[in-house]
Amino acid sequence: MNPSNVDVAIIGAGTAGLSAYREVRRYTDSIALIESGPFGTTCARVGCMPSKLLIAPAEARHRLERLPAFGIAAEVGRVDGVALMRRVRSERDRFVGFVIESMQGFDPSHIIRAHARFEDAHSLRLDRATDADVTEAAADGIQRLRADRIVLATGSRPFIPAMLHAAGDRLIVNDDVFEWQDLPRSVAVFGAGVIGLELGQALHRLGVRVRLFGRGGGLASISDPEVRAYAARTITAELPASLDAREVRVHRDGDAVVIDFVDDDGNARSERYDWLLAATGRTSNLDRLGLEKTGLVLDARGIPLFGPLTMQCGASHIFVAGDSAADRPVLHEAADEGHLAGHNAARYPGVFKHVRRTPMGVVFSDPQIAFVGKRHAQLVAEGVDFAIGQVSFEDQGRSRVMMVNQGLMRLYGEAGTGLLLGAEMIGPEHEHLAHLLAWVIQMRMTVTDILELPFYHPVIEEGLRTGLRELNRALGMGPKPPLRCIDCGPGG
Known part of the structure; x- marks a missing residue:
């Protein structure tokens, strides 16, 4: 039976939350690890690992194209999309399994499968989780939980601009790509950031017709103008792209998504695709917690102001870590932030600064x-x-x-x-x-x-x-x- 009062509540069991849990457990056994969705972390399920499983065969096929220049005869490999995606899903599930296996040593009484929302700075309302693979009732019937200290590690989700919703059921995000049973014929990739570039180039090299759509000429968050210009020339020499697409309009024509736009050279174009992949950034899940009831000072994005060397929100008993903080959204930083937030939450009010690793x-x-x-x-x-x-x-x-x-x-x-x-x-x-x-x-x-x-x-x-x-x-x-x-x- 789970308690209704704990020393530390951790909201979210992704990379940051799991790291925080392991640190907090060194100091107290009065813990609640609250998760409303599937276990397995964003990285293992829909992020860094499955994307590399798609990039690896794309690079292997691309290397075949270079062999004639070495004097080696070769034919470009025929892509079996069904077999390729079967391996992506299988290996993805294996990586997820490793994460879940690492949780076997957790005390089951610490784990609460529920959605959490603040009622005040210390009190959480727990609602039954409704995700498809979550069937347990919230907290064995407990509907409220009081915690002396709280770690916010709820992660993030894809952000989709309103203009893309016209694609209807042909609109997907990167999470959906890794559930494909076969490779599609064509995909319009919106967003020239890290996710869009990686997936767009990989799909292109696997024989999918792709166009990468960007805005303002940016590419992969490069800030140095010389490097950005070089990268744009190099990438677009291979991958069809409009890094500064203007007057973009999206609409449906039967099962096709039609993209009308003005390309980088000022030419009006209209192209049809099977799918529209929105890789237009991510947004923190903190907006689902009712943080306005905590008294914390929030920034324009709804994220609490916090110290990056302590992960403490203001001078409060609440700490934030991982993609929730939208500070350094990569796995090793999420693990570090979770460890730091967990350490300080467990020892609060003894909060200590820790020098961060080089970005x-x-x-x-x-x-x-x-x-x-x-x-x-x-x-x-x-x-x-x-x-x-x-x-x-x-x-x-x-x-x-x-x-x-x-x-x-x-x-x-x-x-x-x-x-x-x-x-x-x-x-x-x-x-x-x-x-x-x-x-x-x-x-x-x-x-x-x-x-x-x-x-x-x-x-x-x-x-x-x-x-x-x-x-x-x-x-x-x-x-x-x-x-x-x-x-x-x-x-x-």
């Missing part, structure tokens, strides 16, 4: 896009005095050998101190370079110090060294780099 983001497009540390727009907005080191990967030795020589990296260093501050980049295997950069930035290393570290030859990382040398020169802390890195071998 890092990777877009699994091809070429990959990555951001590390402080981004270009942030440095400009903060008035930081910084220099830029730039390197192209078009002539980088190992990249050319592998025929993946597309990319531009821009590195930012602080004037005066020489500290490496951040980077924005597009290029081959940049998920790995992003990690290297995040590590040295977090260690507060100067560009000069980083250049003392070993670089092998021939590797893609030599391109990073070239960029660092250019940055050191721009900072006035090093000479002009040798032509084509003669001291490290040809093509370095």
